[in-house]
Amino acid sequence: MDFALLGSFVAVVLTLLIYSFLYKENRFYRFAEYSFIGVASGYWLMVAINNLQSVAWGPIIKGNYLYVIPLILGVALFARLSKGYSWLARWPVAVVVGTGTALALRGFVDAMFIGQIRATIAAPMNFDNLLIAVITVCSLFFFMFTVEHKGPIGIVAKIGRYGLMVYFGVLFGNHVMTRMALLTSRFIEIQKFLLKVLGLA
Amino acid sequence: MAGEDAWTKLGRIDPRILYALLIIVLIIPIITPVGLPIPITDQTRKTYEAVEKLPPGSVVVCSMDTSGAAWGENGPQAVVVLKHLFQKPLKIVVVGFETDGPMLGQQALLQIPKGEKKYGEDYVNLGFIAGGETARAAFGRDIHKLVSRDFLGNPIDKLPIMEKVRNAEDFALFFTFTSLISAVEMYVRQLHAPYKTKVVAAIIGLGVPSIVPYYNAGQVFSILSGSLGAAEYELLTKMPGEGVRLSDALSLSTLLVVACVVVGNVAFLAVKKKRKEEKR
Numbered sequence: 001m002d003f004a005l006l007g008s009f010v011a012v013v014l015t016l017l018i019y020s021f022l023y024k025e026n027r028f029y030r031f032a033e034y035s036f037i038g039v040a041s042g043y044w045l046m047v048a049i050n051n052l053q054s055v056a057w058g059p060i061i062k063g064n065y066l067y068v069i070p071l072i073l074g075v076a077l078f079a080r081l082s083k084g085y086s087w088l089a090r091w092p093v094a095v096v097v098g099t100g101t102a103l104a105l106r107g108f109v110d111a112m113f114i115g116q117i118r119a120t121i122a123a124p125m126n127f128d129n130l131l132i133a134v135i136t137v138c139s140l141f142f143f144m145f146t147v148e149h150k151g152p153i154g155i156v157a158k159i160g161r162y163g164l165m166v167y168f169g170v171l172f173g174n175h176v177m178t179r180m181a182l183l184t185s186r187f188i189e190i191q192k193f194l195l196k197v198l199g200l201a
Numbered sequence: 202m203a204g205e206d207a208w209t210k211l212g213r214i215d216p217r218i219l220y221a222l223l224i225i226v227l228i229i230p231i232i233t234p235v236g237l238p239i240p241i242t243d244q245t246r247k248t249y250e251a252v253e254k255l256p257p258g259s260v261v262v263c264s265m266d267t268s269g270a271a272w273g274e275n276g277p278q279a280v281v282v283l284k285h286l287f288q289k290p291l292k293i294v295v296v297g298f299e300t301d302g303p304m305l306g307q308q309a310l311l312q313i314p315k316g317e318k319k320y321g322e323d324y325v326n327l328g329f330i331a332g333g334e335t336a337r338a339a340f341g342r343d344i345h346k347l348v349s350r351d352f353l354g355n356p357i358d359k360l361p362i363m364e365k366v367r368n369a370e371d372f373a374l375f376f377t378f379t380s381l382i383s384a385v386e387m388y389v390r391q392l393h394a395p396y397k398t399k400v401v402a403a404i405i406g407l408g409v410p411s412i413v414p415y416y417n418a419g420q421v422f423s424i425l426s427g428s429l430g431a432a433e434y435e436l437l438t439k440m441p442g443e444g445v446r447l448s449d450a451l452s453l454s455t456l457l458v459v460a461c462v463v464v465g466n467v468a469f470l471a472v473k474k475k476r477k478e479e480k481r
Binding site: 023043054059103107119120132177183185 | 273274
């Protein structure tokens with residue numbers, strides 16, 4: 001039995017069932033939607049179990065007992081299900097939020113803040129970079145609400161608004177392109193399957 | 202005012218007619234490719250040249266931070282980049298920090314010619330690493346402390362390739378195939394900022410405008426922009442594939458969308474004008 005072909009067949013059928021929503025909501029679409037949720041949940045559960053085995057259980061068995069601490073913290077998350085012990089769940093959440101924030105901050109100030117300002121200031125003087133600098137300042141003015149947007153400040157804020165509109169336009173255009181590419185790739189999959197079935201591939 | 206009535210009707214057109222039009226526009230170039238020109242951007246050329254200039258034995262990491270939903274764009278990128286990397290005397294490490302990623306990476310690895318490259322010696326798939334930004338930071342610091350087994354279950358200490366690959370300082374180039382802007386930002390923070398790793402953002406089209414500031418600041422080495430980026434890379438490597446096939450349909454469908462936007466706006470303005478006149 002050709003399992004690759006069977007897989008392609010399932011993928012093509014599910015794709016068509018999902019796109020049937022474009023005509024109107026129907027049972028076939030619902031079937032594909034629920035199947036997707038079921039399969040995704042199953043896959044994620046398996047990934048989680050596998051992860052638990054390789055990252056936590058594996059090292060503990062090898063004698064690295066420090067891994068017991070995150071394992072206990074992980075189990076403590078389930079304490080939220082109990083009314084009496086739900087406070088225990090705050091500890092792992094605090095560790096996750098604290099570690100995440102510290103890590104993000106480590107690179108944030110340099111990479112996201114100073115790095116960007118440095119790049120805007122130190123960029124070679126040409127029309128593009130000048131425009132970037134002007135729109136950056138004007139866009140910041142647009143979000144300054146402590147001063148009324150009137151007179152020269154109003155003009156600056158308006159230029160900033162236009163800059164933002166251009167950005168949103170570019171974003172929208174790219175969004176459309178991406179959606180079209182994803183749709184086209186599904187059609188190419190359907191074509192590949194048909195060519196295989198007809199023996200033309 | 203029959204003309205204006207037509208505009209009103211146009212403004213209320215059944216979306217299903219547009220869907221049907223779109224499907225026709227997409228299917229025609231798939232069946233009979235039109236061969237529209239594909240200009241190659243500086244960013245794609247920079248990526249290609251960087252791979253070409255890598256010294257033999259250099260380590261290239263391909264992080265599959267993508268999902269099945271975005272594979273339509275990230276897939277052609279990953280396949281052509283991997284094909285190119287496998288033609289070079291390089292060491293390739295595939296990894297993923299999003300759940301679907303390594304599985305899709307493995308699928309891409311299965312469909313490309315490997316030449317004389319051997320698994321475990323020249324390339325490896327380290328599988329999924331949970332933990333988001335924390336995991337990415339740990340990956341840059343010490344891979345061996347973070348990962349014990351590869352995607353196939355082999356202990357990584359027994360894989361010859363991993364003797365050479367220990368931390369971010371060993372990466373000559375780091376590709377992230379992703380749909381997430383946040384993933385690229387994490388690499389900027391956790392790999393580029395501390396280790397000056399060259400991060401190539403192979404991102405889906407909609408994420409590109411948000412990544413350009415990092416590229417302009419030199420924090421992202423270069424960008425592969427969606428399936429068009431894949432098509433450009435395919436042309437540079439002279440290995441036309443799915444990216445090139447997608448680009449025709451993409452260009453024509455975008456033209457249709459632009460036409461719809463223009464007609465829609467004209468219809469909107471015409472109806473607005475009619476209502477103003479009726480009020481008078």
